[in-house]
Amino acid sequence: MTGFASASASPVSDVETALPGITVEIRTVNSRFLDIAFRLPDELRQLEPAMRELLVAGLRRGKVELRAAQGRAAEEGLPQPSPEQLNRLSRLETSVQAWLPKAPPLSVHEALQWCRSAGSSAPGPARLDELALQAARAAIESLKDARAREGDRLVAILMERIVKLRELAAQAGPLVPAVVQKQQQRFLERWTEALAAADSSTGGNASVSAESARDRALNEAAAFAIRIDVAEELSRLNAHLDEIERLLKAGGELGKRLDFLIQELHREANTLGSKSAALELTGISVEMKVLIEQMREQVQNIE
Structure with missing residues (x-):
């Protein structure tokens, strides 16, 4: 999930006026896993394990870059001699x-x-480490708030895609019976034409009766209907959409579960396209794949 946050921590007592303030910036971009990189000055290198622990506790996914920089001390970094x-x-x-x-x-x-x-009566390096960790904690909290706001926007986008996929599934359902009926009629016409051709070539002594030819044509149409039936795929697709909607409403850590469900949606859309026997069904399958791919891109942003 993309995000940016920064926070600063500065000395508050007169004894620490020689210490610089610390600014921590955190940037995150999309990634399926948690990948952390640090850009720390030499004075703060020893804090990398502690900062990594803070990031792992607060984040689950994303490519994360944490930068820390020392500011100038009070009064341009100069002490105030008495x-x-x-x-x-x-x-x-x-x-x-x-x-x-x-x-x-x-x-x-x-x-x-x-x-x-x-x-200077205070242990400067120890206090500097404390300031850096304080700034890191504040930056992580700010980043989590920013990612939460973005998460709400992503949920709205995914819900919109779910509605569109349901509409496409509802359009696909009634198309199959119409295609089967049309194909059945086509089979009957072909067998009728074949019988007429056979009668004319044999002088009316065809060995296949009209009734058996009609039965065979109907059997062929039934087998065709079974091959192109997408009721099961549409049922599973709607079930996956129900589960995605339930997870989005429940919240929590759902990125990996959503990844799996998006893969299943893609599989059903592919099967729908492979079984397509009408241009309308092919168009619906293509539109579904586009929407599912858009959902896949957004799901990668969700923890």
Whole structure:
């Protein structure tokens, strides 16, 4: 199922101002199975097993890509030195230069690095991992909500296709008796013509009576009716549609069950086409296959 979600987590205390915020993005596209890929910075590589566990617990199908990026820390990533820190650093620099006159003065970067290390009392890496997992959980929940909304739209589309397939099945049912009756009449006409030709060639001494010829023609028509009878296929097709409709209304994890039922629908439509003895039935079979293929594409999006 396609979807996109992103979430961010940022430090909230003054002690953590040196820590960057974390943004997690998750993209999913259609897939029969759950295929997960990560795009993590080196600082967060160790979180891949934990994030995979979160994704497996929240998702069932789809090709998933999770990206995480570190934002800039507060105030462009720079610490906020206090006057006491700067005063102390100045005294230390003066003391060092008194003993080592050739020592170069501190640069701004060195002063800020010292203030960052001196002012950080929290375990930065551990807190960074916590922020990343927090953002990942929020992104997964947002993705599940988005996929749920898309699922509702997909259910509406599938229900629409079910209605159309039922209409086509209802159209196909009455066509078979009409085709059988027409073929029966055609057999009778052929046997009548054959008898007339035989009478003319034998001078009226044909060995086959008109009654036996008529019976044979009717038997041929009955055998033809059995070959083209699609009542069983239409019955199974309607039963599969009932089951699909029931599953869609019940909800839950139904992607794989729907895959199987779509295959069965395709099989019945193929059989209907192979038994077709009329152009109308062939057209109905083709329309059914188109609708079933559309359903197959949508079902791949459903968990």
